[in-house]
Amino acid sequence: MFLRNCWYVAGWSHHFTGDRPVARTMLGEPIVLYRKEDDGIAALEDRCCHRLAPLSKGRVEGDDLRCMYHGLKFAPSGSCVEIPGQRFVPSHARVRAYPAVERDWWVWLWMGDPALADTALIPQALKHGHPGWWMQTGELAYEANYQYINDNLLDLSRLSYVHENTLGRNSMAWANSKPQVVRIDRGLRISRWVVDNPAPKYLDQPQGMLTDMWTSYDYMAAGVFLLQTRSYHAGTAAACGMREPTALPLWTTVTSQAVTPVDENHTVYYYSACLDKGIATEAQLAANFAVIERAFAEDRAMIEAQQQVIWKTAEPHMLGTSSDHALNQFRRLMDELMSAEGTIPAVRGSGLTVVRVPAQA
Amino acid sequence: MFLRNCWYVAGWSHHFTGDRPVARTMLGEPIVLYRKEDDGIAALEDRCCHRLAPLSKGRVEGDDLRCMYHGLKFAPSGSCVEIPGQRFVPSHARVRAYPAVERDWWVWLWMGDPALADTALIPQALKHGHPGWWMQTGELAYEANYQYINDNLLDLSRLSYVHENTLGRNSMAWANSKPQVVRIDRGLRISRWVVDNPAPKYLDQPQGMLTDMWTSYDYMAAGVFLLQTRSYHAGTAAACGMREPTALPLWTTVTSQAVTPVDENHTVYYYSACLDKGIATEAQLAANFAVIERAFAEDRAMIEAQQQVIWKTAEPHMLGTSSDHALNQFRRLMDELMSAEGTIPAVRGSGLTVVRVPAQA
């Protein structure tokens, strides 16, 4: 059960180089991507209409892709343009083509009705390729449904637990701070102050210096996480009345992350971190990125373990807590978007019966 | 399909040490075990009631166990005692707790209704930890339903075949001796004389000395095997009229074995062998134990192969033989116990249609 009329990240720009077509499975569909002569990306159904061999084992010929089983050739539109051994190519000889856009170092595919593919709906990755910022990128394959990864990213209170030794830095600050959650177009904006944090060791800041961090992220359907963290001198949060700060921060960090379903049981997670060159060296960003990747491995270990338990549970029920506020809102948003396109979730909350905590919580 | 109101071995005492919780799957249920401050064992459902993460990835805090995904904390009773970020903890925030008893180096869990957990029903392992006896322990993981392991242990006539080169010692003695089978409370007692056996090489006995062995074991629901073998001078069996001997034996060996279902398709097998320190050295027991473990590997290879055949057989039928007497009785006993607790076997004989051999057999 997936939202179809949506842009999904199919990979980093550098995944699609040279003449070799690249296979991807997204939303359960086999897809082959390759670069055309103008360097643009073509994305086709990875399944020849003749005998169903994968076109990703085929050969790029100019703008076209030839199946290397029996030689049928396809244009970027999906139309078959050659069938060896016969002159006539019927018009129904074709495979599906997916609208593809390369932007901000990410290749995006529109998985729904091509007529609705509006590039204005592509989320804006933060500082990707910006000349004034360092950038690190990575990706992880998950054996888990994408929703559990969304859930995870929508509740940063977990940092105090699953990441106690990495991002959580042995502090209850994340568990105890309540974010503001605001609905935005096709997403949520989730913001909070985390106060009295020691400055991160990877920056050249005075030892023992405390900062207040304004962290705010947009979480966009179907799973794009765009986080900005602005650091201020301690006391700024209180001085702002815990509202969004308007002053220039001491420094800013950003990260962009995209959750792409492979199928119901597998997901790929693409992520970047960027840092202002005026604040840190490339080596400092790399050192911090190593910590981030350790934390992402902690997330994956926990989420895959959670998924294994859920798969083995005949009727999974979840008990709501107050920190589930944002993720429940996001699941409702996804339900609305899927209902709107006729994919009606079998059970609200995307297949899980949620036992909600009583109002006095 | 399992007998639930029953004690099952969850592991050896030495499996549960230090501060790390230990995961087990028993009867298809995920369970986490850990030691409390008084060294007692707590056993909880290994599935947080919040987002279903496994508690076995959690942290022991005193007598409690904290989920390290979002920080919920549980007492040994299964009650949630803390939810980070909220003051109120609803009473239905809890996980299942299992009665747990550590006895004779084994940790036993009661898998059924806790109100019926009667420690008097725990089978008595033989000589575990007895100061006058040497002890060796081991365990094996099986990819097979537990019933085929029970079947195997309930028919020692196989020793002449599957163990021809180890325990069977190239003799038809086991295949040809008929045991007495007596029903006892929640089990069977299976006894026989095996006559004219050469004394085992691993003991310091005269070369060529022949012995009569009285072997008798209790096989207790749902799969506990407690075997005592008493060895006498050859001729004793006949002198006793093939009845149970009352005289002191030359020596005695014992073994205790426990079959614990992981799920319908996997099983764990825990076993010990003990030997009187007055009869043999620790090295002699170890040498014999190595032979026993070779034999257990022979059993596992055969039973897993049998299980593979059964899984691939649309309608498995078995032909009864006279040596199936005890195992058929035990399957009937298990059926009775399961019926009594409302788990009615779909087909008598626990899922297998048994074609019985005619009466003249």
Added chain:
Amino acid sequence: MFLRNCWYVAGWSHHFTGDRPVARTMLGEPIVLYRKEDDGIAALEDRCCHRLAPLSKGRVEGDDLRCMYHGLKFAPSGSCVEIPGQRFVPSHARVRAYPAVERDWWVWLWMGDPALADTALIPQALKHGHPGWWMQTGELAYEANYQYINDNLLDLSRLSYVHENTLGRNSMAWANSKPQVVRIDRGLRISRWVVDNPAPKYLDQPQGMLTDMWTSYDYMAAGVFLLQTRSYHAGTAAACGMREPTALPLWTTVTSQAVTPVDENHTVYYYSACLDKGIATEAQLAANFAVIERAFAEDRAMIEAQQQVIWKTAEPHMLGTSSDHALNQFRRLMDELMSAEGTIPAVRGSGLTVVRVPAQA
């Protein structure tokens, strides 16, 4: 869904040597083969009628096979002839026996009604063991349904694509030549001229010499491929009016191949190549066979990839092309043979909806 009243290759003669029984799964059935004292092959159901242990873990005793779990012994007829511990052996104590014939270095089993097993229906492998011919043999295990391997062998136009660098030799000759397809008893005869081929490098022929090849193969139910290629001076094809040549060829090569279903999802492929000793050395055949085996690995990679796509496709549809002519005929033949024995294919075309290309193709 398999054709049952048919001979299938169970392996090469040299697979069945010594005293060890050999396990095979064919058409989803577990089978054990062993040599009797007269060197003949016995083939039994690989599943003891007692507790369903595999007889292939048993012991050959003269002409009989003993189960090494509890010792039941079976004759080549399938009848149980001994049950340890009891005198009476009931007549229904038996396992299925399969008619087995060793011919031409292949061991053939009849998988249907034994009363219909007619050795006249065994296809005649080409030159196997002929003293005047060199022979090379091999086999491959596939994770794919056997029909896709049949399909592949029934359309040699693919040589120009999947084998562009091996058998296809970078030529469109195969893709562009149309074969004649003639129905024969339980099979098809598929013949064509491939003109203006350079003489193969592995033979000592003049550099640049061009030949016309008459290639003709019989494809027999359920998957036996018997190919003869006769090479002539260029121009012979035209001189014959593109009909079958009657003159003596320059040289002839043959290959025999057999596709044996393991189950619906797995297949074994046995193949040979033979070459006239008057034309080439054994080393030359071996060099050519290495190329053939590279090509067979190319086939397997493509077919297993095709199968993976088909397994993941909810409703697989195939678009017919003109080069599918022979394979569609063969699927119809198989449907007829299966219908005749009461195995009615669920969907014509053996489970695949074939969208046919219009007549003007």
